[in-house]
Amino acid sequence: MLRVSNPAQPDLSLDVDAYLDSGAQRSLFNGWRAQTLGLNLLDGETKLYGSTSSSYVEARLHRVNLHHENLGDFELEVGFSLVQIQRELLGRDFFNLVQIGFRERQLEYYLNTTP
Amino acid sequence: MAVLQPAIEDERKARLTNISPTIGVGSLGCGLTMSWTDWRVGTEIRFPDVPHATLGEFVSIHWPTDRLVVEQGPSGMHSRVDTVTIFAGREPSAPRLPNTGVTDPSGRGMTLTERRSPAPGLRERELEWRRTHAETLRQFENEWVALEGEEIIAHNRDPVQVFEEARRRGIRSPYIFYVEPTDENIVRIGL
Numbered sequence: 001m002l003r004v005s006n007p008a009q010p011d012l013s014l015d016v017d018a019y020l021d022s023g024a025q026r027s028l029f030n031g032w033r034a035q036t037l038g039l040n041l042l043d044g045e046t047k048l049y050g051s052t053s054s055s056y057v058e059a060r061l062h063r064v065n066l067h068h069e070n071l072g073d074f075e076l077e078v079g080f081s082l083v084q085i086q087r088e089l090l091g092r093d094f095f096n097l098v099q100i101g102f103r104e105r106q107l108e109y110y111l112n113t114t115p
Numbered sequence: 116m117a118v119l120q121p122a123i124e125d126e127r128k129a130r131l132t133n134i135s136p137t138i139g140v141g142s143l144g145c146g147l148t149m150s151w152t153d154w155r156v157g158t159e160i161r162f163p164d165v166p167h168a169t170l171g172e173f174v175s176i177h178w179p180t181d182r183l184v185v186e187q188g189p190s191g192m193h194s195r196v197d198t199v200t201i202f203a204g205r206e207p208s209a210p211r212l213p214n215t216g217v218t219d220p221s222g223r224g225m226t227l228t229e230r231r232s233p234a235p236g237l238r239e240r241e242l243e244w245r246r247t248h249a250e251t252l253r254q255f256e257n258e259w260v261a262l263e264g265e266e267i268i269a270h271n272r273d274p275v276q277v278f279e280e281a282r283r284r285g286i287r288s289p290y291i292f293y294v295e296p297t298d299e300n301i302v303r304i305g306l
Contacts, residue, residue: 001236001237001238001242002237003237003288005288011287013287013288014278014288014289014290014291015237015238015288015289015290015291017238017242017290017292019305021305023305024305024306028306030274032274032278033274035275036275036278049306051306052304052306057306067237068236068237069236069237070236084274085306086293086295087293087295087303087305089305089306
């Protein structure tokens with residue numbers, strides 16, 4: 001669970017339940033979230049996110065602040081999709097900021113701030 | 116400075132004395148078991164037979180007698196600090212920890228991670244509610260839902276409308292999620 005905010009307007013924020021996805025090179029959020037954060041979605045650099053089915057999701061990159069209650073604050077350039085996606089993904093750009101471990105059998109995961 | 120840095124690192128490595136590289140939940144290595152769950156600054160943990168050590172880049176831990184006191188939380192963290200990295204840089208004067216026999220091969224010490232609940236901290240109530248009210252949420256499949264505490268603030272297929280309703284209700288940072296249809300034949304992947 002992350003609180004995402006616009007660096008230029010920190011009072012605009014959203015709480016996002018994002019999935020850790022080590023198969024994703026970059027993080028991907030819904031474009032509507034960028035708009036509600038006061039970002040002009042289409043102003044960002046274009047990126048295509050390739051899926052496993054050879055289809056692509058077009059996104060625009062925007063720098064946002066991420067806050068995790070235990071890990072603190074991060075700044076990350078996140079892709080915001082032009083089409084609606086059902087779940088938001090934290091990719092390897094996020095993994096680059098933290099250390100993550102999984103114990104799937106125990107339904108536990110571990111995070112700390114050592115990249 | 117460039118010359119000094121390796122010297123500092125060499126000294127740090129020299130301090131790594133017989134620390135077990137055990138990594139994992141509830142285990143400090145060294146034959147000792149960590150059973151506490153509260154890492155807040157000022158927490159005292161009774162820890163017999165270990166007179167002294169000062170460890171840590173992120174959290175400074177000091178046990179002068181038979182107590183272990185969390186002295187300093189990592190910067191940017193808040194009251195709950197439940198993931199802690201301890202570097203095995205013991206004070207040179209510190210006695211050897213008992214029951215040790217393995218030198219940390221990584222040279223970086225050990226990572227201790229408290230057992231975490233699936234939903235710690237931010238939006239804990241809402242996540243717990245989602246877990247316990249999956250049936251209730253089924254009526255909102257394919258919709259976006261704003262949840263505040265245990266109250267559904269708004270739901271709609273248009274997430275922007277849900278956001279606007281939540282803001283209209285005075286929620287500064289709304290928690291809005293999509294209710295995916297439940298079908299046991301569907302396996303979910305990232306994209």
